[in-house]
Every structure is written in structure tokens, then in C-alpha cells.
Amino acid sequence: MSSVNLRTTSSFSLKPESRLDVMIRTFRLSAWLGWQIESNWADPFLFAIYSLIKPLAGAAILVVMYSVITRGDFDSPIFPYIYLGNAFYMYVGQVMTGISWAVIDDREHYKTLRYVYVSPIHYPTYLLGRGVARFLIASISVVVTILFGILFLRLQIDLAAVNWGLLLIALIVGVNMLAMMGLILASVMLLLVHHMWGIGDAVASALYLFSGAIFPLEVLPDFLRPIGYIMPLTYWLELMRRAMVGEVAMAFPTLAGYSNGQLMGILIGMTVAFALLSGVIFRFCERRAKERGLFDIVTNY
Amino acid sequence: MNQSRTSTDLQTVLRQEVEKSAGWRLFIQTVIARAYPRIIGQQREKSWMFFDIFLPIMAVSAYVFVYRAIQAPEDYVGFVIMGGAMTAFWMNVLWSMSSQLxxxxxxxxxxxYIMAPNSMMAILLGMALGGIVATTLRAGVIVVLGSLLFRVSYAVVSFPQLLAVFILAMVALYGMGMMFASVYxxxxxxxxxxxxxxxEPVxxxxxxxxxxKNFNFWVALGASVIPLTLGLDAMRQLAFKTGxxxxxxxxxxxxxxLLGLSILFLLAARFLLRYMEKLAIREGRLTESRR
Known part of the structure; x- marks a missing residue:
């Protein structure tokens, strides 16, 4: 009887999975793992507070800076520009660095990278799945930050006038773009030993500065402005602002000459380019990491 | 016979060369020993210098451009540069003092550390001194670079007072870090x-x-428990025209x-360290690893 059971179980577990099945299973399980790692160190209430305080404080710094200088002129179009740009930028820090941080976490902290890598999963998909928890946390932070702005800071958003379709599509494309950037960063992390702690923050800070997240690109010196135009984030943030506050966002000259369709086309094109690039870079870094024995290295956490 | 003589010689040599330190001498040696890797480490791994200067400069630049976008008076650019430099100290206290243990x-x-025959207070003091020296260098570079990049003009009222504020703010801040380290x-x-x-909240x-000053008085007073609040405020008053x-x-x-906070935090660190060490030993939490 038990022998029959064993045979049944064996034949069941040995059933070959398609590549797509492996990827779906990997993504689902790594998303669950990521959520557990992010959230289970505290009770849900404490975790909720923790997840909200940091982004709200970050937004509050800008709000205080703005209100000190303008004496609380929240009706000016620059205010929603700064506030929304900062709110949506939370996705960048969380999704992009979240995916890349999985390499450090597994290799240096939990010391499980080698086991994860040799398990029957699709490793790039595993890394992308680890970003899901951060995406969820960021989404809650973004919603709460925007609601806070509407309720307490006279942030001029007419919910009936919001272009929800554009918002949803731009969000989906943008998050995919961030995930691809995160995968590139994670691939590079596989090769880094000493510099890994700062690289994610360095990239996020550079993007924050050059993508016009919290100020129009016209404020940057002329020689720095082109950097902003080659970053997909610039177009993504513009689309997100246009979806939320329409004409207010279009009043700024940076990308005023582009229609929503053109901006979306640029964003999709750049996302595809980053997806292809991430595949190439991942394979290169993976091979180099194997050659140099970096998968199981611990540089003393 | 020969073997016993060799052994006696070895003991004599060991007695001569390995002189046991105790008391204040051991305390100071421990402080120096713990400060050493903090200072020397950054000479050996220069890439940290890049990240510790590059990242704050990026953050500072973003805030400077926000002020420029809303046409703030130029002194606010200086305020941001000074604040950005001081973030290096706060990060150092958080990640290399409080979290260090x-x-x-x-x-x-x-x-x-606990088993070694030295004082934990000396270890924390060594970490603090090493951290202050290393971070002052980084903060100094941020101020110089930021000031050059954004053409900040200073109008220092009194250099001695500025130095006194900085030193007291550092003593209080690192005292606070030592106190947190024991809690951690x-x-x-x-x-x-x-x-x-x-x-971000800090x-x-x-x-x-x-x-x-833009906060409600009581909020600002409450925030003054963090030594950098008053340290920064005083330094801005002393270094800028509109400060x-x-x-x-x-x-x-x-x-x-700041003087009061310095004394309070150092005493609290000493008391808490003893208390927490005993508690951690009793509860078996010194060697646990809950990941």
C-alpha cells in the first residue's frame, strides 16, 4: 500500500514542469518569502506604523521646506509637482533597490543564496518576486501620502478628473521598468563585494536628483539637464503627474511638447530596452559570479 | 635540565614583554584599540569615502534645487549644505554606534567583547571617538564641496562659539549613541x-x-532632545547672515x-550599559541570532 503511495508521489513530483510553470511558481513563492522577511519581525500594527512613518516624514520634510518659503501657498502648481513626484518616487526606492537588496540579504545576511540558486527555480524571476512585498508596501505608502496631501495640505486633486486609465497603465509599465532596473542592479550586486551597501542608494539618489522628481528639470544647470532626458523615470513621473493633475502638470515646460501618447511610447520603448539589457547583464554577471566563486561568499555581514 | 631552563627563559621573556595593563591604562588602550579600525579602516577602503560623500551630496543637491525652484533666499542653500553634512554624523551614530553591538x-x-577583561564603556568610547574623527572628515568634505558647488557665503559671528557648539553637539550626540548601543x-x-x-523622522x-523655528515651540523643544537639533540651529545662527x-x-x-545633554547622555549610557549587559546575560541574548 505504502509502496504504491510512494510510486504515486514520485511520479507526481517528477512530472516535468514547463518553463512558464517554473517561473510562475518561483514568482509566487519568492513574493511570499519577501513578504515574510519584510513583515514578520513585528506585529501587524507596529509594522503598519513603521511602513507609514518613514515615507510620511520624507514627504513632510519637503512640505515644511515649501511652506517655510512660500508661507503655505499650497495652491501654487509647483506644490502638486513636488508632492506627487516625491510620493511616486517611493516606488523607485522600494521596487528597484528591493529587488537588488535580495542578493545581499540572501548572500550576506541569511547566507542562503547558494541554496536558493541551486534549487529548481528560475533565479531572475525569484529576484523579481522578492520585490513584490516592497511594491505592496510602497503602494500603501503612496496612497496614504497622497490622501494626507488631499486631506490636510489642500493638494488640488479632483478625483473625478483623474485619468484613471492612464494612471493604471503608466503605473504598470513604470513598475515593470523599475523591476528591470532592479534586476540590472541585482545582477551587478552578484559581482560586488565591498561596495554593495551603497550602490542601491547611490543609484536611487542619482535618479532622485536627475529625474526631476521634486523639481522641474529647468532648475538643473544646462549641462546636467540631458541626464534627466535619458532616464525613463523622468517620463514615468511626468505621466503619473499628468494622470493625477492633468493641466497643472502640463504647465511645466520640461516635457510640455510631448503628448501623453508620445510619453507612453518613450516609456514603453525604454522599458523594453531595459528588459533586454537586464537579460544580457544578468547572464554576464551570473557567469562571472560563478567563475569567481562569488555566489557563496560572505564578506562578514 | 636544558628543557626546564628554556621554559624558565620563555617565562621570563613573556613576563618582561607582556606587561598586563589595568585600570585607566587598560581603559585608554581599549579606547585607542577600538578607535583604530574606525580611522584606519577608511584609509584602507577608500571607496567608503566616495559613497559617504557622494550620497549626501546627491541628497543635499536635490534639496538645494527644490529651494531654487521655489526661489528661497540663498542662505537656505547654506542651511541645507550644513544639514546635509550633519546627516553623516546622524548616520554614523545610528549605524555605527547604536546598531554596532x-x-x-x-x-x-x-x-x-564581554569576556575580554576590559570595560564596555571604553569600547563604546573608542567607537565614538573613531567615528567622530572619521565622520568629521567626511562632513568637512561635504561642506567644502557643497559650498563650492552652490557658492554658499558664510558670515561667521564667532569661531570659538562655533567650535564649542560643534564639540558639545558631538559629545551629546555620541553620548546618545552610546546610550542607544546599550539598549540595542x-x-x-x-x-x-x-x-x-x-x-527621515529625525x-x-x-x-x-x-x-x-518654523515648528511650534513645544515641538521644537521636544525635538531638542536630539542634540543635532540645537547643534544645527546654533551653528546656523553663528555661520550665516540671516541665521x-x-x-x-x-x-x-x-x-x-547641549552641555546638560552631554552630561546626561554619558551618565545614562554608563548606567544603561551596566544594566542592559546584566539583563542580556541573564536572558541569554548576547549570543542569540534571530534572523
Whole structure:
């Protein structure tokens, strides 16, 4: 009887999975793992507070800076520009660095990278799945930050006038773009030993500065402005602002000459380019990491 | 016969060369020993210098451009540069003082620290001194680079007072870091999250990027428990033309409060360290690793 059971179980577990099945299973399980790692160190209430305080404080710094200088002129179009740009930028820090941080976490902290890598999963998909928890946390932070702005800071958003379709599509494309950037960063992390702690923050800070997240690109010196135009984030943030506050966002000259369709086309094109690039870079870094024995290295956490 | 003579010789040599330190001498040697890797480490791994200067400059630049976008007076650019430089100290206190004993626990060094015949207070003091020296260098570079990049003009009222404010702010701040380090002895992975959480809210409350006078008086007073709040406020008053008009309290009063905080935090660190060490030993949390 038990022998029959064993045979049944064996034949069941040995059933070959398609590549797509492996990827779906990997993504689902790594998303669950990521959520557990992010959230289970505290009770849900404490975790909720923790997840909200940091982004709200970050937004509050800008709000205080703005209100000190303008004496609380929240009706000016620059205010929603700064506030929304900062709110949506939370996705960048969380999704992009979240995916890349999985390499450090597994290799240096939990010391499980080698086991994860040799398990029957699709490793790039595993890394992308680890970003899901951060995406969820960021989404809650973004919603709460925007609601806070509407309720307490006279942030001029007419919910009936919001272009929800554009918002949803731009969000989906943008998050995919961030995930691809995160995968590139994670691939590079596989090769880094000493510099890994700062690289994610360095990239996020550079993007924050050059993508016009919290100020129009016209404020940057002329020689720095082109950097902003080659970053997909610039177009993504513009689309997100246009979806939320329409004409207010279009009043700024940076990308005023582009229609929503053109901006979306640029964003999709750049996302595809980053997806292809991430595949190439991942394979290169993976091979180099194997050659140099970096998968199981611990540089003393 | 020969063998016993060799053994006696060896003992004599050991007695001569390995002189046992105790008391203040051991305390000072421990301080120097713990400060050493903090200072020498950054000479050997120069890439840290790049990240520790490059990242704050990026953050500072973003805030400078926000002020430029809303046409703020130029002194605010200087305020941001100074605040950005001081973030280096706050980060150092959070990650290399408060969380340090947690890292040591993770890497297995903490038990060795406790077992060694030296004072934990000396170890913390060594970490603090090494941290201050290393971070002052980084903060100095941020101020110089930021000031050059954004053409900040200073109007220093009194250099001695400026130096006194800086020194007292550092003593109080690192005293606070030593106090937190003892509390972190009991923490595990939540230590990382707590340090992570204590960044933006502190930047906000302590007025890293704007004068705290803009807060309600009681909020600003409450935030003054963090030594950098008054330290920054006093330094801005002393270093910028419009600083005095935007100051929260008078510089002398802020100096007095910083002196009080320095004494309070150092004493509290000493008391808490003893208490927490005993508690951690009793609860068996010195060698645990809850990941």
C-alpha cells in the first residue's frame, strides 16, 4: 500500500514542469518569502506604523521646506509637482533597490543564496518576486501620502478628473521598468563585494536628483539637464503627474511638447530596452559570479 | 635540565614583554584599540569615502534645487549644505554606534567583547571617538564641496562659539549613541528596522533642511532632545547672515542645553550599559541570532 503511495508521489513530483510553470511558481513563492522577511519581525500594527512613518516624514520634510518659503501657498502648481513626484518616487526606492537588496540579504545576511540558486527555480524571476512585498508596501505608502496631501495640505486633486486609465497603465509599465532596473542592479550586486551597501542608494539618489522628481528639470544647470532626458523615470513621473493633475502638470515646460501618447511610447520603448539589457547583464554577471566563486561568499555581514 | 631552563627563559621573556595593563591604562588602550579600525579602516577602503560623500551630496543637491525652484533666499542653500553634512554624523551614530553591538552580535564578536577583561564603556568610547574623527572628515568634505558647488557665503559671528557648539553637539550626540548601543544589546533583527526608521523622522524633527523655528515651540523643544537639533540651529545662527533671526533659542542657551545633554547622555549610557549587559546575560541574548 505504502509502496504504491510512494510510486504515486514520485511520479507526481517528477512530472516535468514547463518553463512558464517554473517561473510562475518561483514568482509566487519568492513574493511570499519577501513578504515574510519584510513583515514578520513585528506585529501587524507596529509594522503598519513603521511602513507609514518613514515615507510620511520624507514627504513632510519637503512640505515644511515649501511652506517655510512660500508661507503655505499650497495652491501654487509647483506644490502638486513636488508632492506627487516625491510620493511616486517611493516606488523607485522600494521596487528597484528591493529587488537588488535580495542578493545581499540572501548572500550576506541569511547566507542562503547558494541554496536558493541551486534549487529548481528560475533565479531572475525569484529576484523579481522578492520585490513584490516592497511594491505592496510602497503602494500603501503612496496612497496614504497622497490622501494626507488631499486631506490636510489642500493638494488640488479632483478625483473625478483623474485619468484613471492612464494612471493604471503608466503605473504598470513604470513598475515593470523599475523591476528591470532592479534586476540590472541585482545582477551587478552578484559581482560586488565591498561596495554593495551603497550602490542601491547611490543609484536611487542619482535618479532622485536627475529625474526631476521634486523639481522641474529647468532648475538643473544646462549641462546636467540631458541626464534627466535619458532616464525613463523622468517620463514615468511626468505621466503619473499628468494622470493625477492633468493641466497643472502640463504647465511645466520640461516635457510640455510631448503628448501623453508620445510619453507612453518613450516609456514603453525604454522599458523594453531595459528588459533586454537586464537579460544580457544578468547572464554576464551570473557567469562571472560563478567563475569567481562569488555566489557563496560572505564578506562578514 | 636544558628543557626546564628554556621554559624558565620563555617565562621570563613573556613576563618582561607582556606587561598586563589595568585600570585607566587598560581603559585608554581599549579606547585607542577600538578607535583604530574606525580611522584606519577608511584609509584602507577608500571607496567608503566616495559613497559617504557622494550620497549626501546627491541628497543635499536635490534639496538645494527644490529651494531654487521655489526661489528661497540663498542662505537656505547654506542651511541645507550644513544639514546635509550633519546627516553623516546622524548616520554614523545610528549605524555605527547604536546598531554596532547588534552587528557584533551577528558576527559573533559581542561575546568576546564581554569576556575580554576590559570595560564596555571604553569600547563604546573608542567607537565614538573613531567615528567622530572619521565622520568629521567626511562632513568637512561635504561642506567644502557643497559650498563650492552652490557658492554658499558664510558670515561667521564667532569661531570659538562655533567650535564649542560643534564639540558639545558631538559629545551629546555620541553620548546618545552610546546610550542607544546599550539598549540595542537586547535587540535582534528589529535593530536594523529601528535604525532605518530613525532617519527621515529625525531629519524632519531636527530641522536638517530648514530652521526649526518654523515648528511650534513645544515641538521644537521636544525635538531638542536630539542634540543635532540645537547643534544645527546654533551653528546656523553663528555661520550665516540671516541665521540669528531664524534661530530657535539664543546661542548661549543652546550651548547650556547641549552641555546638560552631554552630561546626561554619558551618565545614562554608563548606567544603561551596566544594566542592559546584566539583563542580556541573564536572558541569554548576547549570543542569540534571530534572523
Amino acid at each position: 547588534y552587528w557584533e552580535k551577528e558576527t559573533g564578536n559581542l561575546a568576546l 544589546l537586547l535587540l535582534s533583527r528589529e535593530a536594523w528596522h529601528i535604525s532605518n526608521l530613525a532617519q 531629519y524632519l524633527l531636527s530641522g536638517f533642511y530648514f530652521p526649526i 540669528a533671526s531664524l534661530g530657535f533659542l539664543s546661542v548661549n542657551m543652546e550651548l547650556g542645553i
